[in-house]
Amino acid sequence: MSKRTVELELATPGMDARGQPIRVPLGVAPDPGASDLAPPEPDLAGEHMLINIGPQHPATHGVLRLVVELDGETVVRVIPHLGYLHSGFEKLGEYRHYNQIIPLTDRTDYLSPMANNVGFALAAEKLMGIEITPRCTVLRVIACEMSRIISHMVWLGTTSIDLGAFTPFLWAFQERERIYNLQEMWTGARLTTSVTRVGGMMADIPDDFVSGLREFTQTFPRTLSEIDRVLTRNAVWVGRTQGVGALTAAEATNHSLSGPMLRASGVAYDVRKDNPYLDYETYDFDVVVGEHGDVYDRYLVRLEECSQSNRILQQALVRLPDGPINVADPRVILPPKSRAMNDMEAMIYHFKQVMEGVKAPVGEAYVGIENPKGELGTYLVSDGTAKPVRWRIRPPSFINLSALPRMAEGHLLSDLIAINASVDIVMGEVDR
């Protein structure tokens, strides 16, 4: 691993260039006799300790339970226990129509509900061979990138709290609140958005949504640069994240990591660029790639991804076309209520859709989208009925978390908290 030089003195006046405090804190004078400590007790050496972290612990970011074997303060082994939030979504999906599954996707990765809705709708549309409208495509891009920003803001805030920085948490959650207000304006819900439907959207954006989002994209970079100034060269932050939990590119690939975890290790794979959906190839944005694969690089990747998302949002607002949000296919999209009440044919379509659901042809489809946590895959298998035979979520944070024992072993217990935070898990998705 190559050495990095960070100009610490610019950010934290109390530290010298190596991160050592210049002044002794709290005015305590160093005691000349302090080195006269008693020798460590010999019988404590080599005895391993078993500690249990979670499932109710703020630093595990949900109901994750870690059983940790410690040698002194060094982590020898980590055994994660999951399933405390298992809800059986995939089983439940086999008993639901395609459009009825969309509310379930909200509740998997509940920090980016809109992006999950989009992922499921794209898979169902691929299965049914539906082309969505141009306006719907751009609206879904807006939904995905808004989700990316709020998810990364929650990650940044909670991780900075884990590592002892409180202020960025407040800034990040303020920005998240502004996006939540926009989501509420659009869907009526802050968290359980259910914004997509198979073949279109639940609703078009309201009148002042565009101006609200434009105002957000203009002011959000200022917060990002403030967070950058307070963290990127902060001695405590740098000292606790650099060289911690590093994975090489080959290891990250072999562990099937995805998203910022994979890119921080130097693998330039972004589903938006390399297997594009929603016309992402026509947007001008950069894939952020790290170099060292440690916690610090994951932080840098996520921070820069926020500004890239902001760029995509700005471009999407410029190109947002007029037109319908739903495909003109009465077998897929419900007719307007007024037509259903006045027109015989529309009423029959309405009845058939509500009672029988939208039928998918026999076949199967896999769609991976670049969610904030990584690649969210939706794998649908149909036997020709209105309910899928199998609805599989490829959960990015579940797979990213599986590399936690490999990353944490050999580090200190306090680094385990930093590494676990850097994975960016959300237990609703890990346990599903």
Place this chain on the structure above:
Amino acid sequence: MNPTVDALRATFGSAIGRGLESCGDTIVYVARETLLDAMAWLRDTPQQGYDYLVDVTAVEYRDRERPLEVVYQLRSLARRADLRVKVELDPRGDLTVDSVVPLWRGADWLERETYDMFGITFRGHPDLRRILMWETYAEGYPLRKDFPLRGRFSRAEQVRQALGANPEAHYSMEELSIAEAYDELPADMKERLRRGERGKLPNSE
């Protein structure tokens, strides 16, 4: 269709079953005995280069006559190519397939989840335990089609079992052997653990 299917068939012959395309994705069926060899070949042959395992899961169809399928989503990061490999298993027969953890560490939890949800045993997996359901879960495999949506046991029975579970069920034997915690347990608890009776109700015999 993805040309890898023909290359696979040229190398492994009749062990490669049918190849088909669904919604633009290429699917190839591989015989159970050849799976590990075919996967290693797909990963290590330079022209193929499927170095990234996207997902491992299984599918059981509503039609009871159709075999159960273990599904592997593979990807070549360099070539940006995807391939779906399937292995068919007889649901009434032996649900065993070779583990691909020696090839991809990422398969570890994915195979554990498939075992947990479908009861498929992955031969050679280093630590094949339930992952989302708890280790003493006795109702079967939730994603199988013969498993009822609300579980096999009644709500009352589920509550009774949860309240009556032994606290030692929260740690595995392996975990208790760390730090010599095992030596400090009460004698009757140690005896139950030795007999492998973790998590059973004390008065259920």
